[in-house]
Amino acid sequence: MTTLALPRRYRVPAWGACLVLAIIGELIYFTLTTRQFAGHGTGILNLTEQFAPTGVLALGLAMVILTGNIDLSCGASASLAAVIAGTVLSKGGSPALAIVAAIAVSTLFGLFNGLIVAFVGIDSLLVTLATQFIVTSIATSVAGASPPFGFSSAFTLIGQGSVNDVPFALLTFLVIALAVIITVGYTSLGRSLTLIGYNPRAALYSGIAIRGSLTAVFTLGGFMSGVAGVLLAAYYNSAQPQIGTGLLLPAITAVILGGMDIFGGAGRVGEVVLAVLLLGFLSQGMLIAGDSSLSVTMVTGLVLIGALVVKFSFERNLRQRVSARMRRLRPFDQDAHG
Amino acid sequence: MPPRWAMLLRRREILVTAAVIVVVAVSTAAHPYFWSSGNLAFIFADSVVITFLALGESFVMIGRGIDLSVGAIMGLSAIVVGFRIQNDGMTLLPAVLLGAAVGIVLGVGNAVLVGLVRLPPIIATLGTLSVYSGLEFVVTNGNQVDTIPSSITNLGSHTVLPGVPVILLLTLPFVLVSAWVLRYTAFGRSVYAVGDDAEAAYRAGIGVRRVQFLTYVISGLLAGLGGVAFLVYTSGASSTTGINDNLTAIAAAIIGGTALTGGVGGAFGALAGSVFLTVTLTAMSFAHVSDVWQPAGVGVLVLLAVVYDSRSRAGRTRRGTKRRRGTR
Numbered sequence: 001m002t003t004l005a006l007p008r009r010y011r012v013p014a015w016g017a018c019l020v021l022a023i024i025g026e027l028i029y030f031t032l033t034t035r036q037f038a039g040h041g042t043g044i045l046n047l048t049e050q051f052a053p054t055g056v057l058a059l060g061l062a063m064v065i066l067t068g069n070i071d072l073s074c075g076a077s078a079s080l081a082a083v084i085a086g087t088v089l090s091k092g093g094s095p096a097l098a099i100v101a102a103i104a105v106s107t108l109f110g111l112f113n114g115l116i117v118a119f120v121g122i123d124s125l126l127v128t129l130a131t132q133f134i135v136t137s138i139a140t141s142v143a144g145a146s147p148p149f150g151f152s153s154a155f156t157l158i159g160q161g162s163v164n165d166v167p168f169a170l171l172t173f174l175v176i177a178l179a180v181i182i183t184v185g186y187t188s189l190g191r192s193l194t195l196i197g198y199n200p201r202a203a204l205y206s207g208i209a210i211r212g213s214l215t216a217v218f219t220l221g222g223f224m225s226g227v228a229g230v231l232l233a234a235y236y237n238s239a240q241p242q243i244g245t246g247l248l249l250p251a252i253t254a255v256i257l258g259g260m261d262i263f264g265g266a267g268r269v270g271e272v273v274l275a276v277l278l279l280g281f282l283s284q285g286m287l288i289a290g291d292s293s294l295s296v297t298m299v300t301g302l303v304l305i306g307a308l309v310v311k312f313s314f315e316r317n318l319r320q321r322v323s324a325r326m327r328r329l330r331p332f333d334q335d336a337h338g
Numbered sequence: 339m340p341p342r343w344a345m346l347l348r349r350r351e352i353l354v355t356a357a358v359i360v361v362v363a364v365s366t367a368a369h370p371y372f373w374s375s376g377n378l379a380f381i382f383a384d385s386v387v388i389t390f391l392a393l394g395e396s397f398v399m400i401g402r403g404i405d406l407s408v409g410a411i412m413g414l415s416a417i418v419v420g421f422r423i424q425n426d427g428m429t430l431l432p433a434v435l436l437g438a439a440v441g442i443v444l445g446v447g448n449a450v451l452v453g454l455v456r457l458p459p460i461i462a463t464l465g466t467l468s469v470y471s472g473l474e475f476v477v478t479n480g481n482q483v484d485t486i487p488s489s490i491t492n493l494g495s496h497t498v499l500p501g502v503p504v505i506l507l508l509t510l511p512f513v514l515v516s517a518w519v520l521r522y523t524a525f526g527r528s529v530y531a532v533g534d535d536a537e538a539a540y541r542a543g544i545g546v547r548r549v550q551f552l553t554y555v556i557s558g559l560l561a562g563l564g565g566v567a568f569l570v571y572t573s574g575a576s577s578t579t580g581i582n583d584n585l586t587a588i589a590a591a592i593i594g595g596t597a598l599t600g601g602v603g604g605a606f607g608a609l610a611g612s613v614f615l616t617v618t619l620t621a622m623s624f625a626h627v628s629d630v631w632q633p634a635g636v637g638v639l640v641l642l643a644v645v646y647d648s649r650s651r652a653g654r655t656r657r658g659t660k661r662r663r664g665t666r
Contacts, residue, residue, distance in 0.1 A: 070460075072585075123598055125404075126644045129585060133637030140630040252464060262458050294577065298472020305465035309455050316456070 015259045015311070019274035023281065030285035037288050044281075045165055049235060051280030052169035053078065053228040053244070055273070057251040058258075059173075059180045060224025062272045063217050065255055066184065068197040068264025069117060069124035071218065073109075073132035074225045074251065078244025080139040081106040081229025085155075086148035086239025095155040102233075103226030109135060110222015114215035124218075139241040149238030159234030169231050173276075176227065181269045193217055197264025249297075253304050254279050259311070279303075350595025350603075350647075354610040358617050365621040372624055378501030383494045383571050385616035386509050387412065390564030391587035392594065392608035393516050394557030399591055400520070401553045402533040402600025403459040407448060408561040408587050410470035413580030415440040415565025417474055420483030420575045423490065430490055437566035438559055444470060445558015453551030467584065475577040482576040483569070491573040505570055512563065517605035529553060533600025589636050590615050593643045615639065 027044065030037040038044055057074050064071045085102035089095065113131055117124045161168050184190035192213045195203040203210055228247070233239045256262060257279065258272030282303070283296045291299075366373040391408045398405045415437045422428040422436060444466070451462035493504040520526035531539040532549045540546050569575060594611025596603025618639060619632050627635075 120645065122644050126592065126598055126640065129588065129592075130637040130640035130644070132585070133589075133633040133635075133640070137631045137634030137637075140633075141628070249464065249468065253468070256461055256464075262461055292475060294472045294475030296472075297468045298476070301465045301468025301472065304468070305451065305457075305462070308457055308461060308465070309451075312455070312457060 016268065016271045016274060019258070019271060019278055023274065023278050026278070026281055026285060030281070030289070034285065034289045037285055045170065046162075046167060047284040048170040048173070048277075048280065049159065049167045050284055051250075051276065052167070052173040053231040053235070054247045054250045054254065054280065055173045055276040056176055056224050056228040056231065057244070057247050058254040058272055058276050059176055059269065060221035060228075061251050062255045062258070062260055062267070062269055063180060063184060063193060064124070064221045065260050065262060066197050066264055066267060067193050067214060067217055068200070069214070069217075070128065070252075070262075071110075071113065071124065071221050072128040072248065073113060073135055074128075074221055074228075075245045075248030076132045076135040076139065077106045077109050077222060077225035078229035078232060078247060079241055080109065080135050080142070081226040082233035082239045082243045083139045083143045083147065083229075083241055085230050085233045086151070087142060089151045089155060090148035095152065095158075098155065099158075099230050102230050103223060106226035106229060107219055107222045110225065111215065111219045113222065114218030117218060118211040118214040136241070136245065143239060143241040147238065147240050151234070151237055156234050156237050159231050159236070169235065172227065172231065176224065177269070177273045181273075184269050189213060189216065194265060197261070198266065250279065250283075250300065253300055257304055257307055351606040351610045354594060354607070354614045358610065358614050361614075361617050361621050365624050369624045372621070375497060375500035377620070379495070379497045379503040381616050381620050382501070382506045382613070383503045384620075385612045386494075386505050386567045387564050387571060388583065388586060388590050388615065389509060389513070389609050389612040390560050390567055391583060392590035392612050393513065393605055394560035394564075395587045395591040396594070396596045396603050396605060396608045397516070397520070397529060397553040397556045397560075398459070399588075399596045399598060400533045400600060400603045401529045401550055402536065403452060403550060403553060404463065404588070404598070405448060405554060405557045406460065406463040406584050406588075407444070407467040407470055408557060408564075409580035409583035409585075410467050410474065411441055411444045411558055411561035411580075412564040412568060412583060413474050413575065413578070414444060414470055414477065415562040416568045416575035416579050417477050417483060417565075417577070419566055420486065420569050421477075421481075423487070423569065424483050424485050427487075430493075433490070433569075434563065434566050437562045439562070441558040441560065441562015441565070442555060443558070444562070445555040448558060449551040449554035452554055453547045456547070471581065474579070478577040480577075482574065484574045486569055486573040490570055494571040494573075505567060509567065512560070513605050513609045516560075516608075520605055525549070525552065530601050533602075535601070586615070586636060589640045593639055595643075595647070597647065 036043070037047075057078060061071055061074055081102040084105050085098040088098040088101050093101070109131070113124075113128055116122060116127045116131075158168055158172075163171065184193065192203065192208045192210075195206070195208060196210055196213060200210065225244070229244055232243045232247075236243065254275045255267075255272055258267065258269075258275035260267030260272060279300060283293075283300065286296045286299065287293065362372065371377060391412060394408055395405055418440050419428070419433050419437045423433055428436070447469075448463055448466050451457045451466065452459050455462075457465075493508065495503065497503050498507060518526075520529065528539065528544045528549050531542065531544055532546050536546050539549075565575075565580075568579065590611040591603065591608055592598065592611070593614060594603065594607030594609070596607055615636060619635055622632065622635055623629065
C-alpha cells in the first residue's frame with residue numbers, strides 16, 4: 001500500500017537480547033521459588049526433553065511462516081508419525097525401521113501439502129486446515145482402539161536418554177536448529193524463502209522457482225513433524241493419536257514470539273530457538289510449581305499478546321518516524337495509514 | 339451467458355442447500371430412518387451451535403479477518419451461564435442475555451487487539467484463544483455443569499413441526515438479522531467493502547478499523563449465544579467445551595462460501611454450511627463409517643469447497659496476502 005521505497009519492516013533491534021534476558025530471568029525466578037526446578041544442576045537440562053518436540057515443530061513451522069504461508073497440520077502430522085512408529089514397533093519392527101517409516105510418512109504428507117499449495121495455488125491456511133482434519137482421522141484409524149505403548153528401551157532412549165547429562169531430545173533439537181539457521185541464512189533456498197515471503201511478485205520476476213521452493217519448505221516441515229512425532233512417542237513410551245495435535249498452538253506461539261513475521265519475509269530462526277526455550281522453561285516451571293496445564297496455556301497466551309503489543313507498537317513508531325522523514329523529502333507520495 | 343439454473347448454482351448457499359438435499363435423499367433411500375422426525379430434529383439441533391459460531395466467523399472473515407477464538411468464547415459462555423442455571427436456577431431469557439454479555443466482553447478483547455492495537459488478527463486471536471481456554475479452566479475450577487433443567491433442554495429435543503426442533507426456530511431470527519445487517523445496512527456493506535479492499539474502503543471514507551472492531555464484537559456476541567445453545571443441546575459443559583470447534587466453525591463458514599480473502603460470503607451460507615456439515619457427518623455414521631473418519635469428512639468438504647471456488651486460487655490469494663499486510 002505504501003508507495004514509498006521504504007524498507008517495509010523495522011525490527012526491535014535487540015529482540016534476541018530481550019528473549020535471552022527473559023530466559024535468564026525466569027530460570028533464576030523458578031530456581032529460587034521452586035525447589036525441584038533445578039534438580040541437581042542437571043534438572044534444567046532434563047526439562048528440555050519435555051518441550052524439544054514442540055521446538056522441532058516450531059523450527060519446521062518457522063520456515064513455512066517465513067514464506068508467508070502457514071502449516072496448521074504439523075501437529076496432527078506429528079501424531080501420525082508417532083502412531084506409525086508405535087505401530088511398526090508393536091508389529092516387531094526394529095527401532096530404525098520405525099523411525100524411518102514414521103519420518104517418511106510425515107515427509108510424504110508434507111510433500112502432499114506442498115504440492116497442493118504450490119501447484120493448485122490454494123491458500124495454505126485453507127489447505128492445511130483441511131489436511132489437518134484428514135490426518136487426524138488417519139492417525140486415529142491407524143492407532144486403532146488400543147494405541148501401541150511400551151516400546152523397547154532402544155527406542156525410548158531417543159526421547160529419554162542422554163549423553164553426558166545432555167538429553168538426546170535437546171541434541172536433536174539443537175542440531176536441527178543449526179541446520180535450519182544455516183539453510184535459511186546461508187543457502188540460496190533460504191534466500192528464496194525469505195524473498196517469497198517478503199514479496200512474491202519480486203521473487204517471481206527475479207526468476208526464483210517459487211513452486212519448487214514452496215514444495216520444498218512444506219516437505220521439510222513434514223520431515224520436522226516426523227522427527228517431533230518420533231521424539232514424542234519415545235518420550236511418552238506410547239503412541240496416542242492425539243499426542244502431537246496439542247503442540248500446534250505452542251509451536252505457532254513460539255515462532256511468533258521469536259519475532260517471525262506472520263506474513264512472511266522477516267525473522268530470525270535463532271530468535272525462534274530462544275522463544276522455544278523461553279516458553280518451554282516457562283511452562284515447565286509453572287507445571288513443576290503446581291499450576292495446571294490450562295493455566296500455563298493462559299499465561300502463554302498473555303505473554304504472547306503482551307510481547308507482541310510492545311513489539312508492534314515499537315516497530316510502528318519506528319516506521320512512522322522513518323516515513324515522516326521520507327515524506328519531508330518527497331511530499332507527494334504519502335502513506336495512507338502511516 | 340450460462341442458463342439461469344447454472345447462475346443460481348453459483349450462489350454458494352443455494353449450491354450447498356442442493357447438496358444437503360442430495361445427501362438427505364441418498365441417505366433416506368438407503369436408511370428410511372434418516373427421514374424421521376427424530377433424526378432430522380437431531381441433525382438440526384446438532385448444527386445450531388456451529389451455526390452460531392460460523393455466523394460470527396462470517397462477519398469477521400468477510401471483513402478479511404479471522405477469529406480463532408470462537409470455540410473458546412462459546413465454551414466460556416456455556417460454563418458461566420451453565421453454572422448460573424445449575425446453581426441459581428436462572429431461566430432462559432436471562433441466560434441468553436448473560437451468554438450474550440459474556441460473548442460481547444470476550445469479543446471486545448479480540449476487537450481491541452485487532453482494531454485498536456492493530457495486531458494481525460491471526461496472532462491476536464491465537465493469543466486470546468489460549469487465554470480464554472485457560473479461563474475456562476479457572477472458572478470451572480475442576481467442576482462441570484451437568485444438571486440443566488429439562489425446561490431448558492426440552493428446547494433441543496421437542497419439535498414444533500416434525501423434524502424441526504424449537505431451538506432451530508429460536509436460531510433462525512439471528513440468521514435472518516445477520517443476513518439483513520450484512521446485506522441491507524450501511525455497516526454490513528462496509529464490512530464487505532473493508533474485506534474486499536481496505537484501501538479503497540478507507541479512501542471512500544469508511545472507518546476501516548471501527549468496522550473491523552465491530553465484526554469481532556459481533557463474532558463474540560454470536561459465539562456467546564452459541565454457548566447457551568450448546569447448553570440447551572448437550573445439557574452440560576466442562577472446561578474443554580469448544581476446544582475442537584474453532585476450526586470447525588471456520589470450516590463451516592468456508593463451506594458456506596465465505597472466502598478467507600474477504601469481501602465474499604453471507605449469513606445464509608453460514609447456516610447452509612453448518613447444516614451441510616452435520617448432515618454429511620450424520621449420513622457417514624448411517625453408512626457405518628467409523629466416527630474416526632468424521633474429521634476427515636470435514637477436511638474433504640473444506641478441500642472440495644476451496645477447490646470449487648476459483649476465487650481462492652493463486653493470483654487472487656497472493657494479492658490478498660499483500661493487501662492484508664497493508665491493512666494491519
